Amino acid sequence: MATKKIGPKNPAIKVGEAALGYVDERTGAKTGFKWFLFRNVPKETSWFQTLGFTAMALFGMQAITGIVLAMFYKPEPTQAYGSIESITHEVTWGWLVRGMHKWGASAMIVVVFLHMGRVFFFGAYKYPRELTWVTGAMLLILTMFMGLTGYLLVWDQKAYWATVVAVNITASAPILGPYVADIMRAGPEFGPNTLSRFYSIHMLVIPGGIATFIGLHLFLITKLGIAEPPWSKRRIRAVREEEEARRAALRDRIPPGRRPVPAVAPPSAPEPVRAATPPDGSAPTAGSGS
């Protein structure tokens, strides 16, 4: 039994605790953070389960570097490429921040797909986590859109024509494709409005969407807990018990005389001898197999 120290505390700690208590009493923040951060995870959790956090951390990095890049970038066809040149070559650490944003974007795509593969191969999308998968799929689409819209902003020949091709691929989708493409490029051809439109989508629309869906995704993860990997002993046992229960229920629907006799005796110990009369006074059930 640990002893509890009583008596005066460091006044700084006291003030801190009082402030925390004040906030927690009015918001429930402490409870919320405990619910969010201090939850049980399966025993077999490994590095594979860190990919989702990695993707989220990369999104955070993209958001922060993107904010400061937007301070120097000019979404204007005549100036866009020049402003990127100046970010890369003139602004202090501009090469670094732009590099972080550029390589972070590629890394995010890679990590997002690895994360999806992990969830798929671990079967972590199964009941009750289907909607976590759906929100994740939305995040995947938004991330791909981020890649498409950001790629154009460099406004060099490669960016321009690669995006022309991408939008024309959209346009070749049946029925609505041409309209979606028109809306994306703000008219029948690429132009200045296309650049502003992509810039606006890249830095206002999609980040909001991604943040929203990350919130939903995290809420569902916290609510449902992390899935056990397929080799988890507990999960294997649970699945087997479920199967056995299902088989037993099926067997119980056949009249006792016609039930198939198991080929091999079950490995369990023989059934214990029942008490002659159960406590509630009803007759013991004979041969029901339960």
Add this chain to the structure above:
Amino acid sequence: MAEIQGDGSERSRYGGPRAHDPEPPDDAHDDPAYITRTKFLTGVAVVTGGVMTAAILVPVIGFAVADTVKDEEFRWVDIGALGDFPVGEVTSLAVSGPDPESDRRVFLRREKDLLTPMWNRCTHLGCPVRYSPGGDSFSCPCHGGAYDSEGRVISGPPARPLDRFDVKVVDAKGKELKPASAPDDARVLIGKPYSVDDDFEKYELRGPGEPVEGVLSNLFPF
């Protein structure tokens, strides 16, 4: 088997349906069709919220979308005197598109009695094709589409021949002339682009990647 619960209600030991359920109390609020104050105010809040959201979203979406889905307007453009285009050669001309970066060009082929202005937009996915005088063919840098001297696909993924422009040759008074008999100072005008099939049958302009004939052309009805 029934037992009396703490709140005085009766409950069977098994939770299933019973032969005789007690009658509901005679209270209008328990009738699902009865509009309570709460139900009414919920409805008012939903309708008001919907109207307010629509009042914001309709102008916003109209603003962002309406102008973009309009078709491009084309007008007749004077691209030079007939004598500037030597017979039997292809001349490449930059024409103004909505944006200088779009690199819109016309390849004007002049035969003895025929002018064929072709759009440099690849009919695969819209990259700019270039003309090579040596092979007298057009090729696209993006995915290797290649067209012969008249714009027919000779290899690669394009869905149809190169698009063409309406063209006419006029004299100083605006009277239309035949290219074969027009003087060298007659003006060449190009107008609306159109798509063609393999026999150069004229179709309304299609976007890149859209075939003009065959089953797949029905995928783009509008």
